[in-house]
Amino acid sequence: MEERYDPKKVEPKWQTLWAEKNLYKTRFDETLKKFYCLEMFPYPSGKIHMGHVRNYAIGDVIARYRRMQGCNVLHPMGWDSFGMPAENAAIKHGVHPSKWTYENISYMKSQLNKLGLSYDWDREVTTCSPDYYRWNQWFFIKMLERDLAYRKSSYVNWCPSCETVLANEQVIDTKCWRCDSVVIQKELFQWFLRITRYADELLDACGRLTGWPEKVVLMQKNWIGKSFGVEVDFRVDGSGENIRIFTTRPDTLFGATFICLSPPHPLSQQLVQDKAGLEKITAQYGKADEKIGLFTGRYCVNPVNGEKIPIYVANFVLMEYGTGAIMSVPAHDQRDFDFAAKYGLPIRQVIAPESGQTQGSPLQEAYEEEGALVNSGDFTGTDSAAAREKIALYLENKGLGKKVVNYKLRDWGISRQRYWGTPIPVVYCDGCGIVAVPEKDLPVILPEDVKFTGKGGSPLLDSPSFLETACPACGGKARRETDTMDTFVDSSWYFVRYCFEKNDPGVGSKMRTMSPELRYWMPVDQYIGGVEHAVLHLLYSRFFTRVLRDLGLTECDEPFLNLLTQGMVIKDGSKMSKSKGNVVDPDYLIDRYGSDTSRLFSLFAAPPEKDLDWSDKGVEGAYRFLSRVWNVVFRNLDVLRAAVPAGRNPDVSALSEAGRGVLRKTHQTIKKVTSDIEKEYHFNTAIAALMELVNEVTGLENPAGEDRIALKAAVESTLLLLAPFTPHIAEELWEAIGNPPFIAARAWPGWDEELAREDEIELVVQVNGKLRGKLMVAFGLSDEELKKRALDDEKTAEWISGKSIRKVIVVKGRLVNIVVG
RNA sequence: GCCCGAGUGGCGGAAUUGGUAGACGCAAGGGACUUAAAAUCCCUCGCGGGAAACCGCGUGCCGGUUCGAGUCCGGCCUCGGGCACCA
Known part of the structure; x- marks a missing residue:
């Protein structure tokens, strides 16, 4: 065994041996x-x-x-x-x-x-x-x-200059990441998963x-965003058309003072005469910064009160959610409020915070909470929760609307106008239309004869060998899907x-x-x-x-x-990134300290779910710890190699004080490491416990007699516990002390509750909740005895003299609190 | 704006879930070894007072519950993360 810990010698050796034995190969075995x-x-x-x-x-x-x-x-x-x-x-x-x-x-x-x-x-x-x-x-x-799986028309980011589709992350501040052209929304037929x-x-x-x-x-x-609401039909005045809206607040139906259509809504095109104006709104569709709208010049009728209210096209109304049209209740929705304020539309309160009371007008902002209905015909006086139900039923009974459930979740668009992905296995045939590639013809393989220019859409469009095929249904000429x-x-x-x-x-x-x-x-x-x-x-x-x-x-x-x-790996206060120049290269780290150290530090510095603050000095600390483990083994090599049956517990009565301490700590550590892993994967505290054990073992100098067995048990346990964290050094030292490989295949150690137990406990004495003394007492004393010990203690006496004891609280085996007054 | 999560020494982080706040590590200071340095080992290390024993204060802030609060409750502040016109 080498005197100094050198991961460069240890780590490749075991990596090779593991690979040769295919040690981590998994076998399917249902038993x-x-x-x-x-x-x-x-x-x-x-x-x-x-x-x-x-x-x-x-x-x-x-x-x-x-x-x-x-x-x-x-x-x-x-x-x-x-x-x-x-x-x-x-x-x-x-x-x-x-x-x-x-x-x-x-x-x-x-x-x-x-x-x-x-x-x-x-x-x-x-x-x-x-x-x-x-x-x-x-x-x-x-x-x-x-x-x-189905096809429908949908919008993509399109760079008109590169003639290509852009992913969202390739659109930087509305411009193409490569050529800075303004990106437009282009409508394409694409595949979706339902x-x-x-x-x-x-x-x-x-x-x-x-x-x-x-x-x-x-x-x-x-x-997924599930919400419950109703769809209501508003008849367009002077036409047979209906506008169907979705709302989760039917209780505010009497407060609707206008209707907003999404720009792509079919009726927007139909109702608006001012096409240029509509164009402008459409250009701002989906922009979060400002709400803008356009009056269509038309009105529709509120089905519950027969009121005629104007129809607007508004950029903030989404086509993809609900019906693409909303009723606007400015008194009770902040967005509608902002819009109404901007275009001078009426605001009518229909929900009062407390029964019968409306807020002072003009309103400063929308009241979006629950309340009691006012100005709402037969429903006036009902509270909003009940009114939602009643009005929904009323609409259903009259055939004016129905209850519906809506989701934010959309179908998953999977089409990408790219080369390096799985070809979508369909063909387009002039005669048969869209035809799936039959199972027996799978896989549809990506062709190699393509050029990558970054322009003109998918490279697959320029691959005749890929593009041109026969229709599986009729055998005629067909074109492959290039998405x-x-x-x-x-x-x-x-x-x-x-x-x-x-x-x-x-x-x-x-x-x-x-x-x-x-x-x-x-x-x-x-x-x-x-x-x-x-x-x-x-x-x-x-x-x-x-x-x-x-x-x-x-x-x-x-x-x-x-x-x-x-969590993320952080250095100098921010996520590691090339642009910040705060990256740590794993190759460098492994070369300098070895992978055991790299692993150990990243497990020790923080619990796994939290962000990890990188520290070069901390890595050295991890390396120092492994060196200490190495040194303990090296210094005691003869004792550890001596023929002591592995796993035998030493005779406690024959141990020195230090030996007993090591044995106790060993069992405490096995327990602690096991529960830290088991409970929350808190490896940081598990490793801290191992460090404590190694510190304790280091204190056992030149062990003799039975202490040698305690030492061996401690070292073997340390290596077994360390094996999942730092597998190479664990294997090396395991072998060095005379065990056959592989420690990775050994059983996890167990602990003995009796051996882990302290002989004495530190009894904390409080007076009125303040710490006033600590005394060592034997383990297992009754509450009464603990109380007596605490009261008999000289230091305690100073704090309670001249006062009357009102109450004494004993926390089993830990603490006595004396309440005086 | 809405919804989560977190605030503990100089730093990363512990604290049996209501019972000794600061485990373990890093940094810092002191010492040993050395001609010297590195490495290693030992000691100190929350703040204030004190020569010391010891005392007071202390887990973002204010209040509450309790014999006892980092931990529970109410209200604020700050920082992270997610969603963001979803009607």
Whole structure:
């Protein structure tokens, strides 16, 4: 054994041995208790960053801990490898997205292995490989069959100069990120997945996501955004047309003083004569800064009171939500209030804060709360909650409206006018229209003969070999769909693919039916990743899992039983970023301190769910700790190697005071580390406990007799407890003290409650709640005895002399509080 | 604007969930070893007073409940995060 701890010698050695033995290979065995531990797979951008190190270190601790607990652990890794950066690299450097991506994967995989992460690489998933994305296509076809996939017209960001579609993040301050042209909204036919069909189920099931952070569940609920209201028809005066509006406040119906249409609403075009004016409003559609409107010149009739009210087109009314038209009640909605004030429209109060009382006029702002109805015909006097119900029923009975439920959640637009994604498997035939590619013809493979110019739309449009095909239905000439899928499709089910080995020859049938593997492994027991995916990725995955269930592939509704959202890695007060110049390069860190140190620090500096403040000095502290562990073993090598049966507890009566202290601390530490991991994955406090144990062991100099056994037990326990956190040094020292490899495959240690117990406790004495003394007393004294000890204490006496004791409170085995007056 | 979350030493963070505030680590100061430095080891380390024993104060602010509050309740302040014209 080397005298000094040198991770450069230790870490590659064990990485090689683990790989040679394929130590982390998972075997499907239904007789074992399974544990599926998953970290969000990375986009292969080139190199890993500290956020990955943290994420994967957390996951690796959990996976290794569960393995030592005897679980059959599935801990896979893969690559979310479709997406724009590869295509951008192609445009910029002329390298094919595929080459760029696979080179990145190869490098990043070596980085992950250098971190000592315990993945079963036989299950590696690469989403840009046809073996993977063929299933995207298969799912798409199945969804098409079930009317879960459909085409509709929708708007995209379009750069007129580059003639290309832009993602939202490529639109910077309304301009194209590359050429600075003003981006316009262009209408295209695109593919959508009908996630809204599952809106209610996804919402209801939120209540069962007990293993998720409440914050994330709440974000999901808000995103789905269910609300109850009514749709009401307002007849357009002097025409047979009706305007259907949606409101959640039918109780304010008598207060409607105008109607607003969304600019894209069909009636906007029909009713407005001033086309130039409409154009102007449309240009401002969806802009949050200012509310503007245009009077159509027409009126409609409020069905409950027959009143004629003007119809406006307003830029703030969304076409995508409700009916694209609203009734405006300026007295009770701040937006309508602002609009009415601007255009001089009447404001009529119909809800009074307290029965019968209206606020002074003119109103300063809208009153949006509950209250009692006024100026509301037969409904006057009713309170708003009841009125909502009564007016809704009244409308339904008269055939003027109906109760409806609305969601903020929209169907998921998956079309991307890009090359580097899964081709959407349909063709367009002049005779047959839209035809799905038959299953037997999957996968539809991305062609290689393409050029990347960054202009003129998708490169697939210039690939005749791809574009021109035969219609599967009639055999005639047909054109392929050139849109590819949103990469969120890829990541919505990758956890399912991990349940089979990469090269499993049977995967073709297993993916189509309920396979034992899927039934065994799903759902993911612990999912770990950044909170930035709190809504989209997690919601899409929940949706996909339900579709898979309905296709008969799985039995589970929810993909992720427990979710851990780790915090960001911060340095100098802000998130690490190239532009801030505060990035720490994992390669440098591993080279300088080793991966055990890198892992240890990122686990020690903060609990996983909180942001982690990076500190170069803190990393050195972590390294120092591992060196201390190394030194303890080195100094005591002879004692540790001596033939002492492993796992035998020392004879307590034969131990020195220090030896007893070490033994006690050992058992206390096993207990503490186990519960810190088990309870909240609070690795920081678990590591702190290990540091305390090592400090205690360091104090046991030149152990003799039975103390040597206490020392060995302490060191072995330390290494076992350390193994999930810093696997390399744990393996090395485990071997150094004479154990066969691998510590990673050993059982997690247990503790003995008796040995962990303190002989004496420190009794805290308070007088009137203030700390006045501490005394050491034997463990296990009765409350009465504790009380007596406290009252008998000299120091206590000083504080109570001359006063009468009113009450004495004893907290079992901890504290006595004497109340005097 | 609405909805969450968090405020504890010079810093990162602990605190058995109502019972010793500041574990562990970092930084800082002092000492040992060394010709010297690095490394390592030992000691001190919330603030104020005191030579010391000890005393007072202290978990963003104000109030409350309680024998006892970092922890519970009410009201404010500040900082993060999410949603943002969803009618």
